[in-house]
Amino acid sequence: MSAVVTDHEHEHHDHRPSGIKRWLYTTNHKDIGTMYLVFALIMFFIGGSMAMVIRAELFQPGLQFVEPNFFNQMTTVHGLIMVFGAVMPAFTGLANWMIPIMIGAPDMALPRMNNWSFWILPFAFLILLGSLFMPGGGPNFGWTFYAPLSTKFSGDSTALFVFSVHIMGISSIMGAINVIVTIFNMRAPGMTWMKMPMFVWTWLITAFLLIMVMPVLAGAVTMVLTDKYFATSFFDAAGGGDPVLFQHIFWFFGHPEVYIMILPAFGIVSSIVPTFARKRLFGYSSMVYATASIGLLSFLVWAHHMFTTGMPVFAELFFMYCTMLISVPTGVKVFNWVATMWRGAMTFEVPMMFALAFVVLFTIGGFSGLMLAITPADFQYHDTYFVVAHFHYVLVTGAVFSIIAAAYYWLPKWTGYMYDEKLGQWHFWCSLISVNLLFFPMHFVGLAGMPRRIPDYALQFADFNALISVGGFLFGASQLIFVWVLVKCARGGQKATARVWEGAEGLEWEIPSPAPYHTFDTPPEIK
Amino acid sequence: MNKTYEKYYVPAQSPWPIVGAVALFLIAVGAGNFVNEVTKQQPGFGGYMLTAGFAVLILMLFGWFKNIIDESMSGIYSDQMDRSFRYGMSWFIMSEVMFFMAFFGALFYGRVIALNWLSGGSNNAMTFELLWPEFEAMWPLLKTPGGTETQAMPAFGLPLINTAILVISSVTLHFAHVALEQSKRGTLKLMMFVTIVLGITFLSLQVYEYIHAYTDLGLTLASGFYGSTFFLLTGFHGMHVTLGTIILIFVFLRILKGHFTPEKHFAFRAGAWYWHFVDVVWLCLYVFVYVL
Numbered sequence: 001m002s003a004v005v006t007d008h009e010h011e012h013h014d015h016r017p018s019g020i021k022r023w024l025y026t027t028n029h030k031d032i033g034t035m036y037l038v039f040a041l042i043m044f045f046i047g048g049s050m051a052m053v054i055r056a057e058l059f060q061p062g063l064q065f066v067e068p069n070f071f072n073q074m075t076t077v078h079g080l081i082m083v084f085g086a087v088m089p090a091f092t093g094l095a096n097w098m099i100p101i102m103i104g105a106p107d108m109a110l111p112r113m114n115n116w117s118f119w120i121l122p123f124a125f126l127i128l129l130g131s132l133f134m135p136g137g138g139p140n141f142g143w144t145f146y147a148p149l150s151t152k153f154s155g156d157s158t159a160l161f162v163f164s165v166h167i168m169g170i171s172s173i174m175g176a177i178n179v180i181v182t183i184f185n186m187r188a189p190g191m192t193w194m195k196m197p198m199f200v201w202t203w204l205i206t207a208f209l210l211i212m213v214m215p216v217l218a219g220a221v222t223m224v225l226t227d228k229y230f231a232t233s234f235f236d237a238a239g240g241g242d243p244v245l246f247q248h249i250f251w252f253f254g255h256p257e258v259y260i261m262i263l264p265a266f267g268i269v270s271s272i273v274p275t276f277a278r279k280r281l282f283g284y285s286s287m288v289y290a291t292a293s294i295g296l297l298s299f300l301v302w303a304h305h306m307f308t309t310g311m312p313v314f315a316e317l318f319f320m321y322c323t324m325l326i327s328v329p330t331g332v333k334v335f336n337w338v339a340t341m342w343r344g345a346m347t348f349e350v351p352m353m354f355a356l357a358f359v360v361l362f363t364i365g366g367f368s369g370l371m372l373a374i375t376p377a378d379f380q381y382h383d384t385y386f387v388v389a390h391f392h393y394v395l396v397t398g399a400v401f402s403i404i405a406a407a408y409y410w411l412p413k414w415t416g417y418m419y420d421e422k423l424g425q426w427h428f429w430c431s432l433i434s435v436n437l438l439f440f441p442m443h444f445v446g447l448a449g450m451p452r453r454i455p456d457y458a459l460q461f462a463d464f465n466a467l468i469s470v471g472g473f474l475f476g477a478s479q480l481i482f483v484w485v486l487v488k489c490a491r492g493g494q495k496a497t498a499r500v501w502e503g504a505e506g507l508e509w510e511i512p513s514p515a516p517y518h519t520f521d522t523p524p525e526i527k
Numbered sequence: 528m529n530k531t532y533e534k535y536y537v538p539a540q541s542p543w544p545i546v547g548a549v550a551l552f553l554i555a556v557g558a559g560n561f562v563n564e565v566t567k568q569q570p571g572f573g574g575y576m577l578t579a580g581f582a583v584l585i586l587m588l589f590g591w592f593k594n595i596i597d598e599s600m601s602g603i604y605s606d607q608m609d610r611s612f613r614y615g616m617s618w619f620i621m622s623e624v625m626f627f628m629a630f631f632g633a634l635f636y637g638r639v640i641a642l643n644w645l646s647g648g649s650n651n652a653m654t655f656e657l658l659w660p661e662f663e664a665m666w667p668l669l670k671t672p673g674g675t676e677t678q679a680m681p682a683f684g685l686p687l688i689n690t691a692i693l694v695i696s697s698v699t700l701h702f703a704h705v706a707l708e709q710s711k712r713g714t715l716k717l718m719m720f721v722t723i724v725l726g727i728t729f730l731s732l733q734v735y736e737y738i739h740a741y742t743d744l745g746l747t748l749a750s751g752f753y754g755s756t757f758f759l760l761t762g763f764h765g766m767h768v769t770l771g772t773i774i775l776i777f778v779f780l781r782i783l784k785g786h787f788t789p790e791k792h793f794a795f796r797a798g799a800w801y802w803h804f805v806d807v808v809w810l811c812l813y814v815f816v817y818v819l
Contacts, residue, residue, distance in 0.1 A: 017540055025540035107537045109611040112591070116544035123552035127559070160559035167551045173622050181614040185607060186535070215622045219629025223759070229566045230748050232755035234633055237658070238673030240752030242641035249629055312649055518537075 016517045024119075027111035029096045030515065032118050034414070036093025037407070039121060041483075043085035044400075046129070048476050050078040055472035057455050058465050071455035072140035073132060079143030083261065084168050085125050087395065090403045091264040092117075092175050095203050098410065099179060101508045101515065102197045104188025104524045109181040113174050120171040127164040131157035142453060144254070147235035147246040151227040158228055162221045169214045176210035179203055188507075190526030194285060197506050201288050202267030205295040209256045209263075212299070217253040220246065244310050251302035259298045262394060263291060265362075265402035266333055269355045271506070272409050273337050276352035277344025278503035283336040290329035297326050307378045316375045323373035327366065334363055349501075350424035354405035357432055358398060365393030368443065383453075386446025392439045404431075404482065411489050412496035416514030419489040427485060430478035437471030536603050543591040550587055553580030592777075599793075600786070609793055616797045620804050623767070627808055630763065634756045634815060638666050641752070645672055666819075671751035678744040680736070680757065682817040689732050690813050693768075696725035697806040700775075700799055708789045712782075719779045722802070726772040733765050760812055767805045774798040 016022070026032060053074050057065050066074070096114065100107055108114045132138035136155035139145065150158060183204050187196070196204075223246070226232040233239020235246045266287075274281045281287065303311060303319040311319075337359050346352070368390040372378050381387060404427075411419050441464040446452075450461045457465065496513040507526075511519050557580050560573030598604065646664035647655030655662070659672035667679040680686070703718035740746040740757075748758050778798045781787065787795055 021540065024545045025542050027538050027541060106535055110615055111537055112541045112544055113615075115541070116547050119545050119548035120551055123548055124555070127552070127555055131559075156563050157559075159562040160556070163555035163559045167555050170551065173619075177615050177618045177622075180618055181611050184614055185610050211618055211622045212625050215624075215626035216629045216632075219626055219633075223629075223633065223755075225562070226748065226755070226759065229562050232748050232759070233671065233751050234637075234755050237641075237645060238671065239675065239755070240642055240645065240668045240671045241637060241755065242644070245633055245636050245641060248636060249632060252629075252632070 026115055027107070028517065029100050029108045029111065029114065030414075030517065032108075032114050033093045033095075033097030035118050036089045036096060036121075039118075040086050040090035040093060040403075041486075043081050043089070043125065045479070047078050047081035047086055048479065050074045050081070051472060052476055054078065055469040058457070059469040060466070061457055061459055061462050063456055066455070068455045069137060069140055072142075072453070073138045075453050076139045076142050076145075077128065077132065080128060080139075081125065082395070083143065083257070084165075084172075085121070087261045087399045087403070088172065089121060091203075091206070091261070091399075092172075092179075094199075094264065094268070094403070094406055094410075095175075095179055097414065098508060099182060099200055099203060100186065101511065101519055102200050102506060103183065103186060103191050104507050104520050104526065105182060105186035106518065106520050108178050109186050110178050114178050117171045117175040117178065120167050124164045124168045124171065127160055127167075131160045131164075134160075144250060145221075145224060146250070147224060147227065147243045150224050151235055154228065159225060162225045165221045166218055169218045172210050172214045176207035176214070179207040180211070183207075188520065188523035188526055194288070195526065197267075198270035198281065198284070198287055198291075199264070199267035202263040202270075202291050205291050206260050206263045209260050209295055209298065213253040213256040213260075216249060217257075220249045220253065223249070244306070247306045247309055248303065251305045252299075254305065255302040256295075256298040258391075258394070259294055261399045262362075263294065265358065265399050266291065268402045268406045268409075269337060269358050270333075272351050272355040272405055273340050273359075274505070275409075275501050275503045276349060276355075277341045277346050279340055279344040280505075281336065282339035282342075283332070286332055287336055290332040293329045294326060297322060297329070301326065304373055304378070307375050308382045320373055320375045324370065327370055330366055334359060334366075345503075347502075349408075350419070350421065350428055351405045351409035353425070353428045353432075354401050354408065357428070358401045358405065361393055361397035361401070361436075365390055365398055368393065381446065383451055384446040385442040385450045385452055388452050389439050389442035389446055392442070396439065397435055401431075407482075407486070409501075410508070411486070412500045413508060413513050413515055415490050416496055417489050417493035418496050418500075419485050420493065423481060423485045423488070427478060427481040430481060431475060434471050434474035434478055438468055438475050439471070441468050441471075535605060535607055536598070538598070541591075541594065543587050543594065546583060546587040546590070550580050550584035553577070553583060555580075596781070596786070596794075599791075604791075609791065612793045613796065616800060620800060623804065624808075627760075627763070627811075630756065630760050631811065631815065634760065637752050637756065642666070642668065666753070668751050668753040673751075675749070675751050677746045677750035677754060679753070680740060680744065680746060680817065682813075685732060685736055685739075686813060686817045689729055689736075690809065692725050692729045692732070693806050693809050696722045696729070697803055699725065700802055704795070704799055707782075707787060707792060707795060710789050716779075716782060719775065719782060723772060723775050723779060726768060726775065726802075730765065730768055730772065733761065733768075757816055760816055764805065764808055764812055767801075767808070771798070771802045771805050774801060 017025070023031060023035060026035075053066060054071065057063070057071055096108065099105075128138070134155070134157045136157065138157050139150075139154070139161040141149035141154055145161070183196070183200060223232070223234040227235050227241075233241040235241050235243045237243070270281055270287060300322045301319055303315060304323045307316055307319075348356075368386065372381055372387065372390055408419060408424055445457075445461045445464045445468075448461065450457050498512050499509045500513060501509075507520075507524060508515075510524065553576050557573050557576030557578070560571055561577050562573070563569070564571040564573045642664040643649065644651045645655065645659065646662055648664075662672040663670070667677075669679060670676050699718045700722045703715050703722060706712075706714035706718060737758075746754055746757065748754055775798050778795050781794065
């Protein structure tokens with residue numbers, strides 16, 4: 001046995017393949033992580049340009065640029081791309097890059113499957129984007145594809161939508177299995193559960209949620225497919241089914257899904273804040289338990305998306321109280337981040353700025369979520385711009401800001417060069433101001449009754465909408481600075497040290513910058 | 528743990544993942560077009576693309592598995608690697624459980640809530656009066672609110688025989704596993720053969736049952752919520768039995784070639800886990816779809 005093993009091991013060590021085959025055939029977690037991150041960035045701009053179309057149309061009341069049907073396709077595909085094409089792949093890319101290094105593993109546990117998970121995604125989104133050019137247009141029923149919109153009133157592209165969601169789901173499930181197996185089986189000796197970095201913990205719970213709910217989404221799209229094309233009646237009352245059943249199945253997936261998009265963000269912020277406060281994370285074990293309780297509670301709150309669609313009162317109250325319960329572990333987390341900063345020796349480099357903005361702005365999104373959780377109040381807020389404001393605060397200034405923070409934080413480790421701090425600060429301040437200009441007024445128009453997903457609106461919302469659109473265009477333009485920073489950093493600059501940040505702790509800072517192609521072929525000592 | 532850790536095998540580059548991604552792309556585009564073409568009876572390229580996708584997928588599976596079997600037979604897999612495979616398979620089965628949960632959830636919701644509300648339950652008296660006042664909730668749903676009628680699939684008879692076949696096949700597969708661990712290759716081969724035959728018998732009887740449902744009972748996909756849940760649950764179960772049978776056939780071929788040792792037999796174990804999982808799904812299905 002030994003002869004074969006050593007031959008094989010020496011053969012591929014430190015041998016970095018070149019050309020296109022390196023990326024197509026790769027089994028290296030760093031290459032795959034890079035591909036995920038680049039893919040997510042491209043998707044972020046494609047989805048973002050759709051948001052620009054939406055904001056251009058809504059700049060003034062009345063219809064000016066696009067047909068209502070095309071507007072609906074834009075809201076639908078913008079949502080699908082940002083959720084499945086930008087935020088989730090970005091987090092998976094970070095997981096691929098960082099988790100093996102953070103736990104002292106040589107690679108992900110199942111490296112070939114890892115590559116398969118990635119390469120499914122570009123094809124899946126090619127199908128989704130391609131369907132926009134079909135006769136009759138792409139999916140136009142909202143990213144939530146409620147029945148009967150998606151079953152009785154949808155176009156021919158619905159089947160392509162269904163199958164592209166199927167293969168995205170296959171990709172996510174395989175990615176999640178890989179993360180879980182890696183964390184369970186590949187930790188270096190001495191890396192006990194309660195020594196794992198928070199980013200690893202949050203991703204473990206996220207992967208668990210993915211495995212539990214992505215198959216349910218697959219079930220939901222399958223039922224939509226058979227209802228539309230093969231005359232089944234899951235969501236058709238005339239056949240004994242119920243359109244509300246669709247919402248139950250969809251949101252059983254959908255609510256854990258929003259935690260899938262925020263738990264890794266919590267992990268990132270829990271890594272960045274201690275570094276720049278130069279203190280250990282306050283309340284590590286309570287962070288772990290809070291993450292686990294958010295994960296478990298996320299299965300008991302789905303119907304708070306459906307307060308207005310028909311449920312007995314006891315069910316509405318159950319889901320209201322469970323939803324409010326989630327604010328307890330979330331509050332623990334916010335408290336711990338603030339307590340970590342308390343009396344710390346703080347500096348304010350770009351990753352820390354984005355992390356700080358995350359703590360403040362995510363909390364705003366959390367509070368508006370609490371307002372939405374109150375059943376009678378939700379009867380007013382449901383499907384207004386207040387909801388849009390809420391989930392964009394948690395997803396843009398929450399998830400996306402954390403991804404940007406993570407990119408700045410680990411970029412020197414990935415490229416070996418420091419990013420341009422001044423440009424980064426410009427990126428931060430432009431983003432911060434424009435994002436609030438973009439989303440904060442949405443609270444006001446929403447509370448005043450402006451419905452979401454409609455290409456036109458009543459005249460009294462005109463001023464705020466013009467302001468929102470200006471904020472939107474500025475936020476979109478600000479992200480071009482980010483691309484500039486990334487390209488500049490990848491091409492060179494000041495050499496980064498191994499530790500990069502003065503207060504940084506963890507295995508990723510023990511290896512050189514840039515990280516070698518293969519790390520930890522023999523496991524490191526964990527003290 | 529330290530010793531096995533150092534031998535963790537990180538494979539070099541592999542072409543199969545990208546081939547697999549292309550296969551899924553062809554299948555998704557092909558199926559997306561095929562579904563439209565079939566339901567509208569238009570000619571098109573969807574069917575060809577779907578077939579090509581499956582062909583590429585089969586090619587990928589052969590190539591990838593050959594690669595892995597070669598690696599496994601040359602002995603480069605450590606215990607830790609074996610654990611990765613086993614954890615991976617268990618979580619994959621967990622995801623399959625959740626897939627079936629979506630359909631069982633739909634079934635429970637329909638039976639307990641939707642039909643009750645359609646017949647005026649909870650606070651839906653007016654819905655009932657205004658929409659379908661002559662509708663009666665019952666299970667199996669033999670007459671839908673819209674008026675489509677069907678006959679129910681009886682629980683005893685063919686489905687009971689099928690239940691017995693699957694349960695026995697799980698037992699014989701377990702005997703095969705025990706025989707493998709005790710190095711009784713003769714018993715192993717016999718028991719594997721019996722299991723596969725039972726699996727194929729089950730599938731044949733399911734096909735017969737579907738023909739019976741469509742031609743004699745008028746029970747089709749289009750016959751309301753009962754037909755929808757009946758065919759989707761048993762259909763997806765049948766697809767899983769088919770896949771399980773194929774896995775077991777390949778495991779059997781490997782046994783004939785002398786593969787697997789009492790200590791190391793991940794492929795056998797994975798196939799067996801999958802088979803037992805499919806069996807448990809059937810038991811739930813038999814109780815909730817056929818009997819109750």
